[in-house]
Amino acid sequence: MAKVHPNSVDVSPPTTTEHEEEEPPPATVLTVWRKSLLFNCDGFTVFDANGDLAFRVDSYGIPGRRRAEVVLMDVAGKPLLTVRRKKRLLLGGLTEHWLIYDGDAAADDDEGTTKRPILSVRRHVSLRSSSGKKALAHVTPIGVVSGEAYVVEGSYGRRACRVRDAGNRDAVVAEVRRRKECLSVGDDVFRLVVADPRRMGAPLAMGLVIALDEMFSSSSSGSLLRRTWSA
Numbered sequence: 001m002a003k004v005h006p007n008s009v010d011v012s013p014p015t016t017t018e019h020e021e022e023e024p025p026p027a028t029v030l031t032v033w034r035k036s037l038l039f040n041c042d043g044f045t046v047f048d049a050n051g052d053l054a055f056r057v058d059s060y061g062i063p064g065r066r067r068a069e070v071v072l073m074d075v076a077g078k079p080l081l082t083v084r085r086k087k088r089l090l091l092g093g094l095t096e097h098w099l100i101y102d103g104d105a106a107a108d109d110d111e112g113t114t115k116r117p118i119l120s121v122r123r124h125v126s127l128r129s130s131s132g133k134k135a136l137a138h139v140t141p142i143g144v145v146s147g148e149a150y151v152v153e154g155s156y157g158r159r160a161c162r163v164r165d166a167g168n169r170d171a172v173v174a175e176v177r178r179r180k181e182c183l184s185v186g187d188d189v190f191r192l193v194v195a196d197p198r199r200m201g202a203p204l205a206m207g208l209v210i211a212l213d214e215m216f217s218s219s220s221s222g223s224l225l226r227r228t229w230s231a
Contacts, residue, residue, distance in 0.1 A: 024195070024196045024198065025196065025197055025198065027193055027194060027195050027196070027197075028048075028049075028193070028194040028197050028202045028205075029048075029049045029191060029192075029193050029194075030046050030047065030048060030049075030054060030055075030191070030192040030193075030194075030202060030206070031046070031047045031048075031179065031189065031190075031191060031192075032044060032045075032046050032189070032190055032191070032192050032206070032209065033045045033046070033047070033188065033189050034188040034189070034213070035188065036056070036057065036058045036059070037056070037058075038058045040060070041058045041059060041060055042059045042060075043056065043057035043058045043059045043070075044056065044057040044206075044209075044210070045057075046192075046206060053075050054074075054075070054202070055072055055073065055074060055075075055080070055202075055203065055206055056072075056073050056074075056075070056077075057070060057071065057072055057073065057210065058073070059071075066085065066214055067085070067214065068084065068085050069082060069083070069084045069085070069105070070082070070083045070084075070210050070214065071083075071104065072203060072206055072207055072210060079103050079104035079107075080103065080203045081100055081101065081102065081103070081203055081204065081206075081207040081210075082100070082101040082103070082104060082105035082106070083098055083099070083100055083101075083207055083210045083211050083214065084098065084099045084101065084105060084117070085097075085098055085214060086098070086099055095122070095123075095125070096122075096123070096215075097120055097121060097122040097123075098120070098121040098122075098211040098214060098215065099117035099119070099120055099121075099142075100117060100118055100119040100120075100121065100204070100207050100208075100211065101115055101116075101117050101118065102115070102118055103115070105117075116142060116143070117142045118141065118142055119139055119140065119141060119142060119149070119204075119207075120139070120140045120141075120142055121137055121138070121139050121140075121208065121211040121212075121215070122137060122138055122140070123136070123137050123215050124136055124137055124138060134153060134154065134155070135151055135152070135153055136152040136153060136154065136155070136156060136161060136212065136216075137151075137152040137211070137212065137215065138150075138151055138152075138166075139151070139152070139163075139166075139208065148166045149165075149166055150163050150164060150165065150166055150173065150200075150208075151163075151164050151166050151169070152164075152208070152212065154176075156176065156212045156213070156215075156216045157187075157216060158178070158187075159176055159177060159178040159187050159190040160176065160177065160178065161175070161176045161212070162174070162175045162176075163175070163200070163205070163208060165199075172195055173194070173195055173196065173199050173200045173205075174192065174193065174194050174195060174200055174205040174208070175191075175192075175193045175195070176190060176191070176192055176193075176209065176212075177190060177191040177193060178190055178191070179191050192205060192206065192209060
């Protein structure tokens with residue numbers, strides 16, 4: 001099997017036309033492997049640019065089946081984010097959306113109250129086709145009236161999608177890319193590039209990847225992903 005984690009990475013950050021007074025910090029480049037390192041587990045293993053383990057997801061259950069809850073952990077197993085699948089009535093039918101919580105959603109906060117989600121991720125629904133950029137999902141802050149924060153465009157199945165600032169569609173905050181030098185494992189290994197860590201941290205970007213994977217994946221097979229959810 002080809003080496004999954006990189007020894008060195010030379011990846012340019014996503015292109016943006018936004019002008020900033022201060023020079024942004026270097027892009028954070030992660031290598032995402034759709035596989036848990038634990039036996040009989042489904043999940044993700046995420047490496048940083050030095051090839052060191054950065055994040056992990058270890059979920060017990062039937063591989064490829066949608067899960068009600070997914071927890072993103074650091075190297076030591078500390079919960080960083082929780083992604084929960086919820087159902088609601090929308091446009092006269094029952095639809096799904098994914099809620100992202102800070103830390104372990106099952107744990108109460110210091111005051112003993114139940115944690116509230118920080119973001120909602122819902123799949124884009126349109127009754128008409130468009131020849132322009134394809135919106136995959138919309139990310140909305142919980143409890144904020146101003147509207148959505150990010151729009152995800154492209155194709156997750158092809159591992160070619162971008163997370164854009166909803167207020168400035170020219171600004172790309174994160175991007176999922178194919179890793180062409182690791183063809184032997186197909187689309188189960190790909191890049192996650194966070195353009196400016198000040199605008200979106202790597203854990204939150206990985207939380208969006210988890211939501212997209214739950215949203216668009218019905219199998220652990222990369223070929224099935226491309227066949228079913230190609231854009």
